[in-house]
Amino acid sequence: MSARRSLAVLVLCHEALVPPSGVRSYDRRKPPEWRTEFDVTRALRALGHRVTVAGAQHDVTELLSAVRAHAPDVVFNLLVEFHSTPSYDQHVASLLELLQLPYTGCNPRGLTLARDKALSKQILAAHDVDVPRFAVFERGARFRRARGLAYPLIVKSRTEEASLGLARASLVTNERALARRVAFMHEALDTDAIAEEYLDGRELYSAVLGGARPRVLPTWELVFTKLPRHAARIATRAVKFSPAVQRRLGVTNRAARLPAALERRVAHIARTTWSALGLSGYARIDLRLTPAGRLAVLEANPNPELARGEDFSDAARAAGLAYPALIQRLLALARPGTAAATRLDR
Numbered sequence: 001m002s003a004r005r006s007l008a009v010l011v012l013c014h015e016a017l018v019p020p021s022g023v024r025s026y027d028r029r030k031p032p033e034w035r036t037e038f039d040v041t042r043a044l045r046a047l048g049h050r051v052t053v054a055g056a057q058h059d060v061t062e063l064l065s066a067v068r069a070h071a072p073d074v075v076f077n078l079l080v081e082f083h084s085t086p087s088y089d090q091h092v093a094s095l096l097e098l099l100q101l102p103y104t105g106c107n108p109r110g111l112t113l114a115r116d117k118a119l120s121k122q123i124l125a126a127h128d129v130d131v132p133r134f135a136v137f138e139r140g141a142r143f144r145r146a147r148g149l150a151y152p153l154i155v156k157s158r159t160e161e162a163s164l165g166l167a168r169a170s171l172v173t174n175e176r177a178l179a180r181r182v183a184f185m186h187e188a189l190d191t192d193a194i195a196e197e198y199l200d201g202r203e204l205y206s207a208v209l210g211g212a213r214p215r216v217l218p219t220w221e222l223v224f225t226k227l228p229r230h231a232a233r234i235a236t237r238a239v240k241f242s243p244a245v246q247r248r249l250g251v252t253n254r255a256a257r258l259p260a261a262l263e264r265r266v267a268h269i270a271r272t273t274w275s276a277l278g279l280s281g282y283a284r285i286d287l288r289l290t291p292a293g294r295l296a297v298l299e300a301n302p303n304p305e306l307a308r309g310e311d312f313s314d315a316a317r318a319a320g321l322a323y324p325a326l327i328q329r330l331l332a333l334a335r336p337g338t339a340a341a342t343r344l345d346r
């Protein structure tokens with residue numbers, strides 16, 4: 001796809017996140033929920049593309065009619081859930097595959113593998129990528145002891161994202177607390193739960209841009225400048241989304257500035273993770289670096305948050321890709337549906 005050609009782009013997003021028409025900017029200190037959709041759409045227009053935004057979530061026929069009505073050259077896929085279920089992101093990509101439309105971001109298979117926090121860890125371990133040891137607690141199954149795991153454990157949803165259900169109580173130090181938190185997760189989120197060994201240490205993010213040879217951007221870090229002593233460094237729901245909590249704990253994202261050898265190690269792990277899970281488009285790999293120098297992958301996020309000022313776009317900027325250039329690059333990486341389905345043409 002040429003960088004200069006004006007394309008008909010259909011931005012596909014959650015129906016509640018279509019930016020209100022006529023809005024030209026927003027307050028950076030109080031960003032609206034639709035800021036990613038706004039930032040991407042504005043960048044696409046500034047690049048000279050003809051942009052339509054279509055919101056969908058509950059009715060697949062609406063999605064189909066938007067595609068039919070606009071006959072886009074490419075779909076910019078910001079729709080990361082359907083029927084409010086994040087694991088349906090793969091179905092959205094699959095539908096675009098069947099429609100044989102080029103679309104940005106990850107292919108359905110990569111989405112499927114990365115979404116499952118247990119399966120993805122098994123695959124990564126088979127590729128010699130260090131991951132925390134874990135146990136799965138299926139919904140509806142009787143609670144069993146977490147044999148062979150060392151406390152503290154952190155209890156998460158197996159398939160949810162954006163730290164849904166993650167709070168300080170997610171960190172458990174004994175079996176009773178584990179059973180209680182697992183039951184809570186089953187009830188509150190209606191998904192399987194996963195308990196992982198908690199790895200204390202620095203929280204690192206490695207952004208990867210696809211292509212024949214994926215490019216790893218400079219490592220980013222989530223820093224807590226005012227964390228009380230003995231408090232766990234966890235990117236909880238509140239840490240990610242509550243400005244008040246962010247201010248209280250001094251939460252910021254910035255370049256990790258690792259020694260060169262460590263930066264290379266992160267990049268190597270990020271590339272291995274990318275290819276082991278068959279990712280495409282763009283992704284962010286979450287890692288932990290322990291004081292002893294252990295570097296483990298927590299999860300891979302295909303189609304990560306793309307708003308301006310978030311770690312992915314900031315890491316891209318640090319690598320010389322300003323925001324519009326990043327968005328253009330993601331468009332250029334869009335593949336016709338059928339090709340994106342295979343690992344051979346990433």
Ligand SMILES: Nc1ncnc2c1ncn2[C@@H]1O[C@H](COP(=O)(O)OP(=O)(O)O)[C@@H](O)[C@H]1O
Nearest residue numbers: 132160161162163164196197198199234235299
């Ligand atoms: N095994 C772990 N050890 C240490 N911290 C963890 C672990 N698992 C999760 N966390 C913390 O919880 C956050 C969210 O977990 P993650 O697996 O990335 O789920 P999500 O998909 O919700 O982002 C991480 O960014 C990290 O701060």
Ligand SMILES: [Mg+2]
Nearest residue numbers: 162286299301
């Ligand atoms: Mg994460």
